[in-house]
Amino acid sequence: MNKKIIIVGGVAGGASTAARLRRLDENAEIIMVEKGEYISFANCGLPYYIGETIDERGKLIVQTVEEMSSKFNLDIRNLNEVMSIDKENKKVKIKNHKTDEEYEETYDVLVLSPGAAPLKPQIPGINECDNLFTLRNIPDTDKIKYYVDNYKPKHATVIGGGFIGLEMAENLHARGINITLVEASEQVMAPLDIEMASIIHEHLIDKNVELILKDGVAAFDNKGKKIILSSGKEITTDMIILSIGVKPETTIAREANLNLNERGAIVVDKFMKTSDPSIYALGDAVEIMDFVNKKPTMIPLAWPANRQGRIVADNICGKNTEYKGTLGSSVAKVFDYTVATTGNNEKTLKRLEIKYEAIHIHPGSHAGYYPGSFPIAFKMLFDPKSGKIFGAQGVGLDGVEKRIDVLATAIKGNLTVFDLQDVEPCYAPPYNSAKDPVNMLGYYASNIIEGFTKTIQWNEIDKLDKEKSLIIDVREEFELVTGSLDNSIHIPLGQLRERLNEIPKDKNIYVTCQVGLRGYVASRILEQNGLQCINIDGGVKTYLYAKRAEESIRNQYKNNEEIKDEVAVMKLEDLDITEINANITLNACGLQCPGPIKRVFEEIKKMENGNILEVKASDPGFTKDIKSWCDSTGNTLLKSEFNNKEKAFIAYIQKGSASTSRENTVSPNVVEKNGATLVVFSGDLDKAIASFIIATGAASMGKEVTMFFTFWGLNILKRADKPSVSKDIMEKMFDVMLPAHPGKLPLSQMNMMGMGPAMIKQIMKKHNVDDLETLIKNAIDMGVKVVACSMSMDLMGIKKEEFIDGVEIGGVASYLGSTEGSGLNLFI
Structure with a gap:
């Protein structure tokens, strides 16, 4: 007797099951019941239709009811819903939504x-929102696209930073809508993991997405036009995309008393029964097994659903095929970046108390000498x-997912990091290097296991005891201006052998470079000369990715309409740049660390003051590095951006200050800005109050105000709840003697052992x-630029972490640059 099989649900899982069943059994009676209109559609392509990357709605339909019915001889009943299951009598109750009829099968x-x-x-307030949308199917897509096309929102808030949230943020942004995520x-x-996600955080900010982390939604108001966050922050918005995750739709399974897990997923065995x-x-x-750690989990992705559909059909037809578990391999496009992962991340391994080692590398997507090579950030856990591989992550502009695919295959094949050394991928300069990034991960991990190198992670550096440890930075001198680690000394790799006598024997030695490779070479030199040392995994680059993203988020403007974008366009204080004509063009694409900065350094030395250098680079970190380099060397970064057409990061650098040669960069109709600058030298309460009253007054008159705090004035910027930071003996003495925060500042006159400040506060x-x-808060909220003198911080032992939010760190050159467009300069 022929089997009668009812499949509840279409799309990836149900449709795959039906097609495989028919291929295995021509005589089975197969009924597919789908409560929606569409049985097979490209649900992963929905955001791209909204963003108009996919230009036709019809392209989202993979199979129509008519096509699939005739091709596979199926009884497909769309707009029908299974309402209940009678297990004992093996029948289901179905409702036809077209006719409202109920029947049994x-x-x-x-x-x-x-x-x-x-x-x-x-x-x-969520039920009153008339501008809130979720995205699951084509009807949801139609609603969102209709709203965008007809109501033309200027601002959208995306709640949730997962796959759907990020894809919707990108595609609404492509429609010209300002985004808060x-x-x-x-x-x-x-x-x-957080340091890898930080690369995406910076990229989102570079794309003018306002990014709000560690803050949930407390309430909706005004029918969704206002969102109130848990922190009290309010967002005014035109539309909302809610994408905070999914839950298994298992009501009929629960009512039929099938076994479910605590999160409501259906429990199945290895045969999907x-x-x-x-x-x-x-x-x-369904709940499935994590392939890596062998624990039950839920991973809602398309590949597992398709594979499981085939396995279910096999087992119905008597093949006894096992589902071996899910790796969770996934990839997403986030604006210009590709993000791919496979296996377990560090958070999961920690939670399960599985011992692991982590490594980071930053290789090129293909041979650096061939145009278009971009660095990729990779992380592997093992x-x-x-040497068992637990998982891997990659973020970059090109060539990311194919390496993660190889690593996913290696994990499924139970290969170890030692086997990665023998993986033999295709090679030609346009596609790869002779040593593939997968090979590099294998070499690096094998070196650690075999004892050739010891490593420390980026998030352990700040916890080092500065009195007992020393970091040796082996980069070249010109690289240091892009950022360096505290408590480090500089010995270039090429000089290390001749300067071994400078390295103390009584301290724990750590070595670093830009990405970790030269650090490894340095560690081998030191080890073989009797000096025990540890290499900082991933180098300065990995450390700065995480730290810099945090700073970028803090530096964003707090309103929804204007977002500070330090990378896309560096605004000059007194110039309105309409056209930039470069004197020299430099192509640094494909150059790996420290190539791009080195080439800029060499080229700038040859140029005349006021000349402009146009630089093209393929390293995503170049836009940040070049800003730091210009800030530290007294040159001017006029503009930096990612050029989609050329697939390169382009920066325009003027040798010297911006005012050196204005005729090269500025249209004739430049209007000078009316700014104000204040040097705050004093740490007295009355002078601090006067400084901020003047600053806020100037800001309220439309002036661009910069306050430069130096020496005793730095005490004004300290936070009352400052964290504990490591300091040497002299720094600790300063810490004890100096005021702890603004509430402890003395008066310049009539201090009277602290009575004076209390009296002034009472009168105020x-x-x-x-x-x-x-x-202080009002001034920062009004856009007053608050800068702490880096030299004074070093002299007085004050750390950046001790300051209130919103404080920038700068040198005298930074302050003098602000005075160029200022009609008011005060020293207090």
Whole structure:
């Protein structure tokens, strides 16, 4: 007797099951019940239709009901919904949404592929929102696209930084909409670890996306036009995309008393069979085994659903095929970047208390001498004894996913890091280097296991005891201006052998370079000369990725309309650049660390003051590095941006200050800006109050105000809840003697052992004059630029972490640059 099989749900899982069943059994009666209109569509392509990258709606339809019915001889009932399951009598109750008719169907085998629905928690005000959307299917897509096309929103808030949230942010941005992205956790893209996600954080900010992390939604107001966050921050918006995750759609399974896990997913065995032997389940609605750690989990992705559909069909037809678990391999496009992961991340391994080692590398996507090579940031996690590969992550502009695919295959094939050394990929300069990044990961990990090198991670550096440790930076001198580590001395790699006598024997020695490779070479030199040392994994670049992203987020403007973009366009204080005519063009594409900065350094030395250098580079970190380099060398970064057409990062650098040769860069109709600068030298309460009253007054008159705090004035910027930071003996003495925060500042006159400040504060309160802390906050909120003198910080032992939010670090050159467009300069 022919089997009667009912499949609940279409798309990836259900449609794959039906097609495989028919190929295996021509005589089976196969009924597919789908509550929606579409049985097979490209759900991963939906955001790109909204963003108009996919130009025709019809391209989203993979198979129509008519096509699939005739091709596979299926009884497909779309707009029908299974309402309940009667396990004992092997029948289901179905509702026809076209006619509202309810009827029953018997089955021999039932397959559940109901998928997962977007989470929509009952946040106050959510049901009154008329501009809030979730994205799961084509009708959802139609609603969002209609709203964008007809209501033309200027601002959208995306809640949730997962795959859908990031893809919707990018595609709404492509439609010319300003984006705020809100994520309750500390990072976007949960499969990534924080330092890898930080690369994406910076990229989002570079694209003028306002990024709000570690802040959830507390309430919606004004029908969704206002969002109130847990922090109290309010966002005014025109539309909302809610993408905070999905939940298994398993109501009928629960009501049928099938075994579910605590999160509502259907529990299945290795053959995808449920607790009822006549019912199978698959896709986003089921709990499966994590291939790496062998623990039950839920991973709602398209590949597992398709694979499980084939396995279910095999087992219904008697093949006994096992599902071996899910790696969670995934890839996403985030604006210009590709993000790919496979296996377990560091967070998972820590949670499960699995011992692991982590490594970071930054190779090129292909041979550096062939045009178009871009650096890729890779992270791999592995067992420090056996070399078993636990997982890998990659972020870059090109060539990312193909390496993660190789690593996913290696994990599924139970290869170790030692086997990666023998992986033999295709090679030609346009596509690869003779030593593929996968090989490099294998070599690096093998060196660690075999004891040739010891490493320390980026997030352990700040915890080092500065009195007992020393970091040797082996980069070249010109690289140091792009950023360096505290407590480090500089000995270039080429000089290390001749300067071994300078290295103390009584300290723990750490070595670093830009990306870790030269650090490894240095560690081998030191080790073989009797000096024990540890290489900083991933170099300065990995450390700065994480730290710089945090700073970029803090530096964003707090309103939704204007976002500070330090990378895309560096605004000169007194210039309105309409056209930049470069005197010299430098192509640094494909050059690996430290190539681009080195070439800029060499070229600038040859140029005349006022001349402009146009630089093209393929390293995504170049835009940040060149800004730091210009700030430190007294040159001017006129503009930096990513050029989609040329697939390169382009920077325009003027030798010397911006005012050196204005005729080369400025249109004839330049209007000088009316700015104000204040040097705050004093640390007295009364002078601090006067400084901020003047600053806020100037800002309220439309002036661009810069306050440069030096020496005793730095005490004004200290935070009351400052964290504990490591200091040497002299720095600790300064710390004890100096005021701890603005509330402890003395008066310049009539201090009277602290009574004077208390009296002044009482009088200010009586006359409704804001206290100093409020004046500081108001000034920063009004856009006053608050700069702390880096030299004074070093002399007085004050660390950046001790300052309030919103303080920038700069030197005298930074302050003098601000005075160029200033009509008011005060020293207080």
